[in-house]
Amino acid sequence: MAPTVATPISESSNITDFVVTNGNGVKGLSEMGLKTLPKQYIQPVEERITVSNILPQESIPIIDMSNWDEQKVSESICDAAEKWGFFQIINHGVPIEVLENVKDATHRFFNLPAEEKRKFSKENSPSNSVRFGTSFSPDAEKALEWKDYLSLFYVSEDEASALWPSACKDQVLEYMRGSKPVIQRLLEALMKRINVKEIDETKESLLMGSKRINLNYYPICPNPELTVGIGRHSDVSTLTILLQDDIGGLYVRGNNDSWIHVPPISGSLVINVGDALQIMSNGRYKSIEHRVVANGSKNRISVPIFVNPRPDDMIGPFPEVLAGGEKALYKQVLYSNYVRHFFKKAHDGKKTIEFAKI
Numbered sequence: 001m002a003p004t005v006a007t008p009i010s011e012s013s014n015i016t017d018f019v020v021t022n023g024n025g026v027k028g029l030s031e032m033g034l035k036t037l038p039k040q041y042i043q044p045v046e047e048r049i050t051v052s053n054i055l056p057q058e059s060i061p062i063i064d065m066s067n068w069d070e071q072k073v074s075e076s077i078c079d080a081a082e083k084w085g086f087f088q089i090i091n092h093g094v095p096i097e098v099l100e101n102v103k104d105a106t107h108r109f110f111n112l113p114a115e116e117k118r119k120f121s122k123e124n125s126p127s128n129s130v131r132f133g134t135s136f137s138p139d140a141e142k143a144l145e146w147k148d149y150l151s152l153f154y155v156s157e158d159e160a161s162a163l164w165p166s167a168c169k170d171q172v173l174e175y176m177r178g179s180k181p182v183i184q185r186l187l188e189a190l191m192k193r194i195n196v197k198e199i200d201e202t203k204e205s206l207l208m209g210s211k212r213i214n215l216n217y218y219p220i221c222p223n224p225e226l227t228v229g230i231g232r233h234s235d236v237s238t239l240t241i242l243l244q245d246d247i248g249g250l251y252v253r254g255n256n257d258s259w260i261h262v263p264p265i266s267g268s269l270v271i272n273v274g275d276a277l278q279i280m281s282n283g284r285y286k287s288i289e290h291r292v293v294a295n296g297s298k299n300r301i302s303v304p305i306f307v308n309p310r311p312d313d314m315i316g317p318f319p320e321v322l323a324g325g326e327k328a329l330y331k332q333v334l335y336s337n338y339v340r341h342f343f344k345k346a347h348d349g350k351k352t353i354e355f356a357k358i
């Protein structure tokens with residue numbers, strides 16, 4: 001694969017044009033060999049992660065799914081979703097080759113020349129469901145995040161085959177197909193605990209009616225201690241299934257102001273509860289804040305599948321959860337309005353869910 005040739009920064013009126021408008025991304029900046037971090041990326045001190053806030057002895061649960069139909073596996077899944085909102089799964093049934101192929105495909109896409117990737121930017125993309133971008137919400141952010149991404153909203157195999165970038169579409173689709181059984185099993189286990197006995201058509205739409213997959217690329221950063229890869233946020237999904245490479249850098253909120261590292265485990269997948277499931281379970285399952293640090297010596301990738309309600313679903317606490325007289329903590333909201341609210345602002349920890357609070 002030919003290395004990326006970025007448009008020279010001197011030809012751009014400023015860094016934001018170079019990175020955001022011209023589609024070079026932070027990868028383009030990183031490859032110019034900058035010695036210091038551009039000021040646009042300097043995060044306020046309180047948003048940077050410092051060693052003193054990390055709990056090195058803590059870790060999120062690791063669940064072996066080889067005997068997934070055993071009661072104790074279901075219980076570990078539900079306990080982890082209630083207590084931690086985050087866990088890793090091993091022996092989950094998604095073939096290792098499928099995971100390796102999607103990681104290779106991610107590198108292949110980001111190694112394309114900027115003019116190829118730019119074809120999928122918000123302005124140029126052939127479809128709203130395919131978007132190449134950088135940071136999170138550059139127009140709304142006071143400080144940018146050190147990350148590029150390709151975001152693919154799954155509509156159908158036909159649409160994906162026609163419109164997704166050919167550098168990665170086959171491997172991404174294979175990963176989506178391969179992860180379907182484990183997603184189904186996780187949701188079945190989680191539903192049983194909250195009295196939802198069967199995932200009928202309505203529940204299927206609310207729990208897994210739509211999927212979005214992001215390919216995240218965090219290039220080497222000249223001053224990683226001054227910025228973030230992704231700022232503090234919770235996902236707006238029902239569940240997120242995250243594949244990370246072997247570099248590390250994902251941190252999950254512990255008690256108070258502490259952070260817990262999610263170490264890469266070869267072949268594992270990281271699972272986290274998103275806001276939609278917190279809302280539908282009336283707070284029983286928790287979406288936990290997480291963030292990604294920037295890295296000074298290695299390029300990192302991750303590939304989250306966001307399993308979501310359909311955009312036109314109304315989401316709120318399930319009747320089964322409230323049947324015993326529990327008070328509803330959240331109102332009914334149109335899911336696409338919830339997601340629009342999320343994208344309209346910079347990452348801001350757990351604040352998005354206030355949009356749905358009664």
Ligand SMILES: COc1cc(/C=C/C(=O)SCCNC(=O)CCNC(=O)[C@H](O)C(C)(C)COP(=O)(O)OP(=O)(O)OC[C@H]2O[C@@H](n3cnc4c(N)ncnc43)[C@H](O)[C@@H]2OP(=O)(O)O)ccc1O
Pocket residue numbers: 128131133135136137139149151153210212214230233235236237306308310311335336337339340343344
């Ligand atoms: C990028 O860094 C990220 C991303 C994330 C992402 C997490 C998730 O995606 S979780 C699952 C999200 N759920 C869905 O996608 C549900 C289905 N989608 C929809 O309902 C709609 O597509 C919509 C998201 C509501 C947008 O609809 P619409 O208003 O018709 O479309 P736009 O005008 O294109 O977008 C509105 C607004 O949102 C921004 N935006 C849209 N899609 C994305 C995207 N994939 N990534 C980033 N931003 C997006 C878009 O820029 C628009 O804002 P403007 O100000 O430009 O108008 C988690 C963590 C990360 O760090």
Ligand SMILES: O=C(O)CCC(=O)C(=O)O
Pocket residue numbers: 214216230235242244249250290291292301302304
């Ligand atoms: O890169 C990671 O490990 C986490 C990514 C993430 O939190 C996201 O894309 O929402």
Ligand SMILES: [Fe+2]
Pocket residue numbers: 233234235290
């Ligand atoms: Fe996330």
